[in-house]
Amino acid sequence: MENLRLPGPTPLPNEVLQALTKQMINHRGPEFRQIINGMTANLKQLFQTENDLFLLTSSGTGGLEAVIVNTLSPGDKVLSVSIGVFGERFASIAEQFGAEVIPLRFEWGKPADADAVRQALQAEPQIKAVLVTHNETSTGVTNDLASISSVVKEFDKLLLVDAMSSIGSINLPVDDWHCDVTVTCSQKGYMAPPGLAMVSVNQEGWQAHSKAKMPRFYWDFTRAKSYLEKGQTPWTPALPIVFALSTSLEMLLKEGLSNIFARHARVSQATREGIKSLGLSLFAQESHASNTVTAVRSSNGLDIKKMLQILREEHKIVLAGGQQSLDGKIFRIGHMGWITENDIEAVISAIKVVLPQAGFKG
Ligand SMILES: *Cc1c(COP(=O)(O)O)cnc(C)c1O
Numbered sequence: 280m281e282n283l284r285l286p287g288p289t290p291l292p293n294e295v296l297q298a299l300t301k302q303m304i305n306h307r308g309p310e311f312r313q314i315i316n317g318m319t320a321n322l323k324q325l326f327q328t329e330n331d332l333f334l335l336t337s338s339g340t341g342g343l344e345a346v347i348v349n350t351l352s353p354g355d356k357v358l359s360v361s362i363g364v365f366g367e368r369f370a371s372i373a374e375q376f377g378a379e380v381i382p383l384r385f386e387w388g389k390p391a392d393a394d395a396v397r398q399a400l401q402a403e404p405q406i407k408a409v410l411v412t413h414n415e416t417s418t419g420v421t422n423d424l425a426s427i428s429s430v431v432k433e434f435d436k437l438l439l440v441d442a443m444s445s446i447g448s449i450n451l452p453v454d455d456w457h458c459d460v461t462v463t464c465s466q467k468g469y470m471a472p473p474g475l476a477m478v479s480v481n482q483e484g485w486q487a488h489s490k491a492k493m494p495r496f497y498w499d500f501t502r503a504k505s506y507l508e509k510g511q512t513p514w515t516p517a518l519p520i521v522f523a524l525s526t527s528l529e530m531l532l533k534e535g536l537s538n539i540f541a542r543h544a545r546v547s548q549a550t551r552e553g554i555k556s557l558g559l560s561l562f563a564q565e566s567h568a569s570n571t572v573t574a575v576r577s578s579n580g581l582d583i584k585k586m587l588q589i590l591r592e593e594h595k596i597v598l599a600g601g602q603q604s605l606d607g608k609i610f611r612i613g614h615m616g617w618i619t620e621n622d623i624e625a626v627i628s629a630i631k632v633v634l635p636q637a638g639f640k641g
Pocket of ligand 1: 287338339340341365412414415416428441444562
């Protein structure tokens with residue numbers, strides 16, 4: 280078996296693999312109603328929310344689009360707080376649907392600065408919403424969302440959060456931190472396959488929704504809400520992924536939120552220490568290094584593509600490269616979902632063997 284250490288998709292435990300082989304059921308019948316009601320309740324525990332929560336059949340990016348088109352109108356000014364590839368993606372979607380995006384970019388590898396967010400909101404009173412990525416998977420940085428949120432709420436703006444690679448692994452109390460609309464997806468920390476996005480909507484989110492005029496059909500939250508009241512989704516859901524996620528949610532809640540967060544903190548700490556012990560350096564500012572993905576800089580002659588290839592071919596370990604301008608400059612180790620320190624020890628030992636073969640002169 281491959282040691283798949285991407286920041287999603289992640290390996291699946293046996294119970295979850297079994298769930299994927301379940302026979303199809305009527306998605307408008309009582310069995311589905313029971314499953315979706317149970318899952319929604321369990322997901323609310325992971326989101327730490329008492330507000331509405333929906334399942335959407337799509338990867339995470341569809342979820343980002345759903346957040347935008349359900350809360351904004353063409354011409355709305357939005358502040359995009361961006362620290363990497365996924366922050367840019369969120370902003371591009373808003374722009375594509377006609378929002379006027381005001382970019383607030385931070386150097387990749389660093390977190391966003393809440394004071395800079397305050398200045399941007401002061402400078403432009405017409406801003407309606409703020410887009411933030413909680414955990415920037417492309418750089419391995421976790422934003423201080425609590426501080427950013429309190430600034431956004433000083434100005435009473437709508438807070439739209441990409442929490443794809445944090446909820447279920449890193450603490451994000453959605454209600455306490457006043458996240459109005461928050462989205463995540465099944466292939467990140469959930470020990471489930473890709474195919475579902477999950478989104479929570481609070482009262483401010485619904486208020487924005489009632490005035491939002493961007494075109495939408497498949498993603499419409501009003502439809503999602505009225506169908507969920509019947510124990511259904513508006514459109515045929517990806518049933519196998521529903522079965523799998525329903526199973527993995529039970530496993531996660533059995534472990535308990537605080538244990539999950541502590542395990543991810545331990546595993547990420549072991550990853551960072553292992554990487555540094557090899558003479559490599561972290562891409563992320565260490566104070567804000569992510570507990571779900573570690574990005575490592577190329578240095579001392581290391582050919583990252585060659586290293587990833589040897590790891591894959593000779594050690595059955597699959598890591599991720601860098602995206603866009605970080606291609607060839609960093610590699611990323613995913614450590615979210617079904618993972619323990621042992622999985623990371625195996626990764627670090629293999630990297631140690633491969634480094635000299637890939638040109639590293641540390
Ligand atoms: C994975 C991810 C997404 C969504 O990517 P998909 O490939 O569409 O699932 C968006 N934002 C972040 C931060 C992510 O990690």
